[in-house]
Structures are given as structure tokens and as C-alpha cells.
Amino acid sequence: MRRLLRRNGLALVTFGLFVLASMLMHAVGGAEEYGEELEAHGERRVSTLAYMTTARFSSESMQNWQSEFLAVGSLVVLSVFLRQKGSPESKPVDHPHTETGG
Numbered sequence: 019m020r021r022l023l024r025r026n027g028l029a030l031v032t033f034g035l036f037v038l039a040s041m042l043m044h045a046v047g048g049a050e051e052y053g054e055e056l057e058a059h060g061e062r063r064v065s066t067l068a069y070m071t072t073a074r075f076s077s078e079s080m081q082n083w084q085s086e087f088l089a090v091g092s093l094v095v096l097s098v099f100l101r102q103k104g105s106p107e108s109k110p111v112d113h114p115h116t117e118t119g120g
Contacts, residue, residue: 036086044082045070 023030045066052074053063069075 040082040086041079044079045075048075048078 049064049066049069052069052072056063064072
């Protein structure tokens with residue numbers, strides 16, 4: 019287990035921050051907005067945890083995650099096919115794919 023954490027620590031921390039930022043911050047902001055809408059209709063505000071159990075939160079979260087995955091997926095796919103001249107991580111731009119293995 020310790021070895022797994024050491025080898026994948028960066029990915030785990032990055033994923034954790036992604037979940038924290040996208041889910042929890044969305045929950046806090048969404049609960050505030052939802053509470054204002056409820057008050058405008060004469061109802062009581064709900065807590066952030068109660069808001070996280072609503073269909074609205076689920077729907078908004080799925081839309082948010084879809085856009086996040088699209089952005090990350092685009093970067094991954096584009097980084098495979100596109101090259102930047104002068105980048106230390108890049109294969110030589112002027113060489114054909116048959117020479118560079120790509």
C-alpha cells in the first residue's frame with residue numbers, strides 16, 4: 019500500500035484536489051444560490067449537505083464534470099498529436115512520425 023501511494027501520490031493528490039474544487043466548491047456556491055431562490059419563493063434555505071442530495075445538484079455536477087472531462091481529454095489527445103518546437107519534452111518537429119515512433 020505504501021509503495022502504491024508513493025508511486026501514484028501525484029495523481030492521487032491531483033485527483034483529490036480536482037474533486038475538492040469541482041464538487042465541494044460547487045456545492046457551497048450552488049447551495050447559496052439555491053437558498054436565495056428558495057427564499058424568494060417564501061421557503062427556508064437548505065444546508066449545503068441537503069443541497070447535495072437534490073436532483074439539481076446532481077444535474078449541475080454532471081454538466082460540470084462533462085465539461086471538465088472534455089477539457090482534460092482534449093489536452094491529452096492534442097498533446098499526443100501536436101508538437102511544440104523547442105519544447106524539451108517534444109519529439110523533433112521536423113522529423114516524420116515513422117522516425118520518431120509516433
